[in-house]
Amino acid sequence: MNFTFNEDQLMFRDSVRDFFSNEVTTESIRNRWDSDSGRDRALWTSMAELGLTGLLVPENCGGLGLGVVDFIMLAEECGRVALPEPLVDTVLLATPVLVAAGADAQLLQSIAAGETVCAVQSQADALVADADFADKLIVHKAGNLVLLDAESARFQRQDSVDPSRRLFSVEWADDEGQVLAEGDLSAELTASLYNLGALGTSAQLLGLAQRMLDLSVAYTSERQQFGKPIGSFQAVKHHLANVAIKTEFAKAPVYRAAYSVAEALSDVDLHVSQARLSAGEAAILAAKSGIQVHGAMGYTWEMDLHLFMKRAWALNNAWGTPGAHKARLADTILSADYTIGAGHTFASASDAA
Amino acid sequence: MELAYTVDQQAFRQEVRSWMQANVPAKPLQSFDTAEGFQQHREWEKTMNDGRWGMVTWPEEFGGRGLDLIQWLIFEEEYYRASAPTRVNQNGIFLLAPTLMEYGSDEQKARILPKMATGEEVWAQGWSEPNAGSDMAAIRSSAELRGDEYIINGQKTWSTRAVFADWLFGMFRTDPGSKRHHGLTFILVPLNAEGITVRPIPQLDGLPGFAEIFFDNVKVSINNRLGGEGEGWKVAMATAGFERGLMLRSPARFQETARRLVDLYRANQESADQDPAIREAVLSAYVQAEAYTLTTYQTASRLNQGGKIGPESSTNKVFWSELDQMMHSTAMAILGARAELLPHAPAAQGVGHWLDGFLFAQSGPIYAGTNEIQRNIIAERMLGMPRA
Ligand SMILES: Cc1cc2nc3c(=O)[nH]c(=O)nc-3n(C[C@H](O)[C@H](O)[C@H](O)COP(=O)(O)OP(=O)(O)OC[C@H]3O[C@@H](n4cnc5c(N)ncnc54)[C@H](O)[C@@H]3O)c2cc1C
Numbered sequence: 001m002n003f004t005f006n007e008d009q010l011m012f013r014d015s016v017r018d019f020f021s022n023e024v025t026t027e028s029i030r031n032r033w034d035s036d037s038g039r040d041r042a043l044w045t046s047m048a049e050l051g052l053t054g055l056l057v058p059e060n061c062g063g064l065g066l067g068v069v070d071f072i073m074l075a076e077e078c079g080r081v082a083l084p085e086p087l088v089d090t091v092l093l094a095t096p097v098l099v100a101a102g103a104d105a106q107l108l109q110s111i112a113a114g115e116t117v118c119a120v121q122s123q124a125d126a127l128v129a130d131a132d133f134a135d136k137l138i139v140h141k142a143g144n145l146v147l148l149d150a151e152s153a154r155f156q157r158q159d160s161v162d163p164s165r166r167l168f169s170v171e172w173a174d175d176e177g178q179v180l181a182e183g184d185l186s187a188e189l190t191a192s193l194y195n196l197g198a199l200g201t202s203a204q205l206l207g208l209a210q211r212m213l214d215l216s217v218a219y220t221s222e223r224q225q226f227g228k229p230i231g232s233f234q235a236v237k238h239h240l241a242n243v244a245i246k247t248e249f250a251k252a253p254v255y256r257a258a259y260s261v262a263e264a265l266s267d268v269d270l271h272v273s274q275a276r277l278s279a280g281e282a283a284i285l286a287a288k289s290g291i292q293v294h295g296a297m298g299y300t301w302e303m304d305l306h307l308f309m310k311r312a313w314a315l316n317n318a319w320g321t322p323g324a325h326k327a328r329l330a331d332t333i334l335s336a337d338y339t340i341g342a343g344h345t346f347a348s349a350s351d352a353a
Numbered sequence: 354m355e356l357a358y359t360v361d362q363q364a365f366r367q368e369v370r371s372w373m374q375a376n377v378p379a380k381p382l383q384s385f386d387t388a389e390g391f392q393q394h395r396e397w398e399k400t401m402n403d404g405r406w407g408m409v410t411w412p413e414e415f416g417g418r419g420l421d422l423i424q425w426l427i428f429e430e431e432y433y434r435a436s437a438p439t440r441v442n443q444n445g446i447f448l449l450a451p452t453l454m455e456y457g458s459d460e461q462k463a464r465i466l467p468k469m470a471t472g473e474e475v476w477a478q479g480w481s482e483p484n485a486g487s488d489m490a491a492i493r494s495s496a497e498l499r500g501d502e503y504i505i506n507g508q509k510t511w512s513t514r515a516v517f518a519d520w521l522f523g524m525f526r527t528d529p530g531s532k533r534h535h536g537l538t539f540i541l542v543p544l545n546a547e548g549i550t551v552r553p554i555p556q557l558d559g560l561p562g563f564a565e566i567f568f569d570n571v572k573v574s575i576n577n578r579l580g581g582e583g584e585g586w587k588v589a590m591a592t593a594g595f596e597r598g599l600m601l602r603s604p605a606r607f608q609e610t611a612r613r614l615v616d617l618y619r620a621n622q623e624s625a626d627q628d629p630a631i632r633e634a635v636l637s638a639y640v641q642a643e644a645y646t647l648t649t650y651q652t653a654s655r656l657n658q659g660g661k662i663g664p665e666s667s668t669n670k671v672f673w674s675e676l677d678q679m680m681h682s683t684a685m686a687i688l689g690a691r692a693e694l695l696p697h698a699p700a701a702q703g704v705g706h707w708l709d710g711f712l713f714a715q716s717g718p719i720y721a722g723t724n725e726i727q728r729n730i731i732a733e734r735m736l737g738m739p740r741a
Contacts, residue, residue: 001357001362001654002354003647003651003655006354069354220738221738231738234725234729238725240732244736245672248648249641249648251651252644253643256356259356274644278640278644326633329636330632333615334615334618334636340615341434342434343430345646345650346356353358
């Protein structure tokens with residue numbers, strides 16, 4: 001039993017945090033809003049050079065051959081800067097599914113090299129984020145998991161409240177696309193994709209919560225009313241203390257869910273839904289309290305807070321609404337044959353070991 | 354990251370489980386807020402000590418097992434699973450003992466720890482005074498050094514288990530001209546000393562769970578000072594650190610409450626589902642109890658590797674106390690019209706001990722530093738927000 005990240009993982013996290021704080025500023029995000037793609041291809045290439053895009057690609061295909069636990073804090077960093085580019089979708093969602101479906105080595109190599117960007121559809125008919133920026137799309141059709149060349153699909157853009165999000169409805173001809181998985185394998189991969197999607201969303205929500213908290217602490221320490229910083233008023237302090245508490249207790253569930261996904265534990269659905277709910281609540285509270293302590297400034301386009309608020313509002317309904325995750329939780333927890341209570345938290349991990 | 358127990362840890366769990374099965378009294382003890390119940394709990398402490406299970410985290414030289422924090426968590430899980438009695442000497446074992454090991458002299462450790470371990474000497478805490486609650490630095494009770502004795506005068510209050518306890522540890526003002534947290538000294542006081550009056554205070558359940566203590570020229574040997582004169586605040590903060598940190602409320606306690614809540618919901622699902630908020634709260638109880646557990650394992654792992662407990666530990670107390678309140682309120686909602694019944698009422702079958710727990714849960718956000726004070730600490734020390 002050791003619930004810590006190792007030195008390498010922490011160092012990787014620190015270096016990605018440094019990189020993002022220089023390269024993914026709020027100014028650079030705002031600049032992307034006016035461009036057609038809304039995305040920065042040069043940044044993608046830099047991320048590939050850092051090894052990020054190939055993090056989960058096997059070493060013999062030019063990747064780092066690392067795992068979900070190695071990536072989870074990096075997904076959190078993506079949330080912290082509200083990264084517009086679909087790094088989480090390409091690395092955490094598409095790559096493991098492609099590997100499991102036996103996709104050819106060339107495709108994986110080009111993901112690692114930063115030449116191929118992936119977009120992933122959460123379920124049949126759902127809008128696809130970043131479909132136009134992506135080169136390959138993983139989509140659903142008639143129970144199959146289909147790999148589609150972006151060129152062979154037709155997109156209709158669906159503008160989001162978050163100007164950084166690029167959502168599309170996607171259509172393609174029946175003879176387009178390559179079936180990645182069908183039958184049982186498709187069902188299995190679709191289920192694991194859902195968990196990967198919910199996990200990636202959880203980690204980003206956690207990062208978003210922390211960023212909104214940081215912005216709120218900074219703002220309330222500067223802004224003066226009644227001759228002192230508003231952050232010295234207890235009502236303001238308690239708003240942000242509540243965010244800190246929720247965020248603090250969302251971290252371990254997210255990291256544990258990453259572990260359960262990586263180890264394919266029998267309780268993985270339960271653990272992912274717990275993480276998703278905890279992180280979602282933290283981010284939604286961080287947004288609500290964040291705007292409140294910013295006063296009217298928080299209600300403006302100019303203040304950066306909304307970049308993170310809007311992403312949180314959007315992501316909190318992505319890859320399963322909170323309601324869907326509660327329902328999944330209830331199926332297990334409230335069923336007579338599932339044991340909970342002291343000593344059972346790590347039961348599935350210990351049984352598997 | 355490795356979230357499976359090792360073979361040794363699993364074996365350790367089995368060892369604890371077997372011992373608990375063989376030794377936990379089949380019939381629940383009476384409340385330790387009664388004379389008889391207190392005595393029963395004292396005996397339980399002795400039983401635990403005889404099996405060397407009383408102070409598992411203490412170093413072996415003091416009769417403990419020197420367990421690391423992960424083992425401690427496993428131990429606690431088995432303890433709560435077995436519905437073992439609440440620790441009557443928790444103030445001594447979990448709060449004073451670590452402070453003593455850090456600040457105490459060899460003579461003090463040798464004199465105090467063994468009797469604490471056997472339950473022969475049960476400890477109460479004496480911080481609060483009528484005019485020093487949240488504002489602990491407003492302490493006025495005085496201790497004046499005369500020769501090798503302190504002469505203590507003043508009043509403490511809200512002292513849990515002081516009605517039947519043997520000793521009290523707390524802070525007294527040794528420098529009469531001092532202000533706030535200066536000039537305070539940490540002193541251990543035998544509650545049978547001449548000049549002490551202990552006046553029981555009935556709590557919400559009607560039992561005298563805490564007491565006021567009056568000191569009238571009480572003489573206490575200087576050997577009962579812990580740390581230097583005037584260093585009381587520093588020593589007390591170490592105690593508060595243990596309390597707020599990990600040891601005060603182990604996750605297992607709340608996991609078992611969440612488990613019982615799920616059982617209660619299932620047993621009454623038809624009526625409970627008339628209010629959809631109940632089902633939502635039951636699920637949330639589970640999620641939060643697990644989140645508290647996971648977070649504690651994470652902290653324990655970090656501390657095991659030499660990390661230090663930081664200001665983020667102030668989030669613990671707020672989290673568990675509000676979770677506990679929420680879980681018990683939910684249980685009351687499920688029990689509906691029967692929730693108000695005392696356990697001995699003939700119609701109270703099946704209501705269990707939720708009412709007791711509900712009453713006690715109301716005090717969680719108050720004791721050990723109110724949740725408002727904790728939120729101030731979180732804002733100022735963890736988030737670095739400006740002080741008032
Ligand atoms: C069950 C129980 C057991 C206890 N056991 C012990 C014990 O063994 N030994 C012991 O010494 N004490 C004990 N106490 C006392 C406990 O430590 C105090 O109750 C606590 O510190 C609060 O002090 P108070 O009751 O005087 O409330 P007050 O300090 O008067 O506070 C009343 C309200 O005002 C709020 N408030 C006060 N100051 C501020 C501030 N600066 N900012 C925001 N809000 C503020 C508080 O949060 C609270 O809501 C116990 C209390 C309880 C309920």
